Every structure is written in C-alpha cells, then in structure tokens.
Amino acid sequence: MPLHRVKQPVIANGFPMRLVTMPASAGFPSPAGDDLEDEIDPMAWVVRHPASTFWWRVEGDCLWDVGIRDGDIIAVDRAGKRRIGRAVLAVVEGAVTAKILRKRDGRYYLAPANSREKFPDIELTEDSEIWGVIAGVVRRYDLA
Amino acid sequence: MKRPIAISDSANFYVSAERIFDPTLKNVPVIVLSNNDGCAVARSDEAKALGIRMGEPLHLIRDKIAAHGVRVFSSNYTLYGDISRRVVEVYEDFTPNVEIYSIDECFLDFTGFADRTAHARAMRAAVLRRIGVPVRVGIALVLSRFSSGLFRAMFAMKEIENGKEIHRRVPA
Numbered sequence: 001m002p003l004h005r006v007k008q009p010v011i012a013n014g015f016p017m018r019l020v021t022m023p024a025s026a027g028f029p030s031p032a033g034d035d036l037e038d039e040i041d042p043m044a045w046v047v048r049h050p051a052s053t054f055w056w057r058v059e060g061d062c063l064w065d066v067g068i069r070d071g072d073i074i075a076v077d078r079a080g081k082r083r084i085g086r087a088v089l090a091v092v093e094g095a096v097t098a099k100i101l102r103k104r105d106g107r108y109y110l111a112p113a114n115s116r117e118k119f120p121d122i123e124l125t126e127d128s129e130i131w132g133v134i135a136g137v138v139r140r141y142d143l144a
Numbered sequence: 145m146k147r148p149i150a151i152s153d154s155a156n157f158y159v160s161a162e163r164i165f166d167p168t169l170k171n172v173p174v175i176v177l178s179n180n181d182g183c184a185v186a187r188s189d190e191a192k193a194l195g196i197r198m199g200e201p202l203h204l205i206r207d208k209i210a211a212h213g214v215r216v217f218s219s220n221y222t223l224y225g226d227i228s229r230r231v232v233e234v235y236e237d238f239t240p241n242v243e244i245y246s247i248d249e250c251f252l253d254f255t256g257f258a259d260r261t262a263h264a265r266a267m268r269a270a271v272l273r274r275i276g277v278p279v280r281v282g283i284a285l286v287l288s289r290f291s292s293g294l295f296r297a298m299f300a301m302k303e304i305e306n307g308k309e310i311h312r313r314v315p316a
Contacts, residue, residue: 049274051230051233051274052230052273054165078273095167
C-alpha cells in the first residue's frame, strides 16, 4: 500500500520567506502607473504563522483532487486547526503522509483525495499524530 | 527592585530539532555530532542512558552505536538556527522582553503576569504545539541591577516538568 511520503523539509533554514524578495504586483500592471493595486507577497499570503509553518515536498498524487500533486511544495502549519475535511500532514507508523482528515461513525480517518487511483483510508490510532495542517501549495511548471 | 525573570532552555535541543521532521527518531537513541563529526554534542535521553557522554569522540562509541542502533547525525546549524528563531517568535507572544542567551536559552521578562507558573506552562505548550520542540522554563525573582548574563549563575531555577515543580540551581 503506497503511503505517499513527504520528504525532508524544503526549508529548514528559514529562507522561504526571504525567497520572495520582490513582491509581485497583483493584477495587470497599469500603463498609467498612478492607479496601482496594492502589492501582495504571495508567500506571506500563504504563511499565516511564520513561526509554525514548515515547507515539505510532496511525493505522490493521493491529494490530486484537492490540487496537490507529486513534486509540489506545501506549507504546513503546525498551529492550524485540525478540522474535518482539511488536508493535513500526519505521522503514521513513523512515516509522514499527506491526507484529508475525515470522521465516520465517531472514528477519525486519513483519507486520500484521488478519484483516479484508489488508496485505502487509514484509521487514526493513538500512535498516529496530526503533524500539521496544509496551509498552501507552491508549484512551478517547465519552461524549457 | 526585583523582577520576575524566566529562563527557558531545551534539553537536547539539536536532537529535538532533528526529531521535528523525522518521527522515526522518537523514543530511540539519537546523537548529533560536532563539526567534522568529531564528538557527540547532543544526546537524546535514550543515548544518555546508554552512557554516551557529552563531547565523547565518535570513534570511542562506535561499538555502542552499532549495538544499540543509535541514530547519528552531523550537525545542521542552519536547521537549529531556524528552529531557535521560531521558538523565540513564540516567546515574543508571551512577553515583550526576550533576551536571547544562546541557541536554546532565553531570558524572558515575566513582569506583570499574576500567575507566572500558568503563563510559563501556556508558553511551553505553545512552543510544543506550534513548533514541536519541548522546552523547560524556570522562573526566579532577580535583582534588576544584575545584567542578564549573570542570571544563569545565580538562578534558583524553578523547573516545570510533568506538572511537578522542582527547584534546582543552574550551574554557572
């Protein structure tokens, strides 16, 4: 059964926030220039709690339906509220995995979100832990 | 004038930092080595129980490592610095005055908090939840004329561990 592991943190060195040194302007740049929109920092938009947000790289497509794909970089907030239906990072039998938190018949499950492939639900036990809540996803596409 | 000053520190901080990202390190002996992988500079409680001493050279403990499956890490100061910075950020939610003493120790001004023990407990819980490293907090009333660098030597540290409060003197 493929538990899709999420690899080592992309940042352990705290430079993800610094990655965005140039704020991107939201919206189409106005030629007039005197009516500019507010600038947004997309990274700051994703990261609500810088102290408790860590970046991981996703391996596997078990959260494809919620827009998280193999190779994506996800922001995981340890201070995020563990609500049913949210995408979370969980520790199951020593392995780290990204899944949706579900509840059925009073029991909690880690469920995949991928209609193309079937992955089994994993019941949350006392030994498993919700490591954090997925706060956002960053992806880039080939340019070559 | 005396001020309530808290000191926080983290036991086996480097090990705790490594454990954040690798759940398989839980409850097993872990050591972190000095630069150039010379000696053990951080030991988990399990590694301490095996008799691995602080600063012990790696080549002298190879047998122990093999026999007990000790997990060995080169030091990753970028990681420890990042985790340290995050911990301080949480402290700053609990007091307006944080003085960083080392990578895993801070002095925190607890002036103005009625129930300082409860405040310290809440702070520890927040660090554990938001970052995932355990920290210990001691509180003492300190004469404000001393600079904080001297605090450590004179602290009667009130440790809050597992709900029990233990008084101990912090060595200089």
